[in-house]
Amino acid sequence: MKLHEIRDNDGANQKKKRVARGPGSGKGKMAGRGIKGQKSRSGVALNGYEGGQMPLYRRLPKRGFTAPNAKKFAVVNLGQIQTFIDAGKLDGKADVTEDALVASGLVRRKLDGIRLLAKGELKAKLNITVAGASKTAVEAVEKAGGKVTLPAAAAE
Numbered sequence: 001m002k003l004h005e006i007r008d009n010d011g012a013n014q015k016k017k018r019v020a021r022g023p024g025s026g027k028g029k030m031a032g033r034g035i036k037g038q039k040s041r042s043g044v045a046l047n048g049y050e051g052g053q054m055p056l057y058r059r060l061p062k063r064g065f066t067a068p069n070a071k072k073f074a075v076v077n078l079g080q081i082q083t084f085i086d087a088g089k090l091d092g093k094a095d096v097t098e099d100a101l102v103a104s105g106l107v108r109r110k111l112d113g114i115r116l117l118a119k120g121e122l123k124a125k126l127n128i129t130v131a132g133a134s135k136t137a138v139e140a141v142e143k144a145g146g147k148v149t150l151p152a153a154a155a156e
Helices: 078-087 098-104 135-143
Strands: 074-077 114-117 127-129 147-149
Touching: 074 078, 078 135, 114 135, 135 147
Parallel strands: 074 114, 127 147
Antiparallel strands: none
């Protein structure tokens, strides 16, 4: 095969349909839109309309559930905490609390609490007090010589 022998597959490229270009084009005068009516105008959006038949989105049952009392946690990774300590934005000697994380700018707001996740590496020995933490995050903090304090209900 040579460069000049390369071709598109049959049907891969179609010419654009040129409408409203006279009766000889086969799509002249009303450009295949018919006479009058909503669909002959521009800016028509009839998505989901099936000619009076019950539309698909109404034929199918609703699915899923959103718990009205679900808690929304702000998420912090161990790697982010380490980065802020290295940059001097977070004090590595003092206890790391939710308020300290907000004050440092690592978290914008607490929401229903801050949840600690294990992404990244933690080198500093820290005492962290948060609303929730994953098991791997707790193990990683303890491996670095620190400890994680959780409320009694959040301990997993």
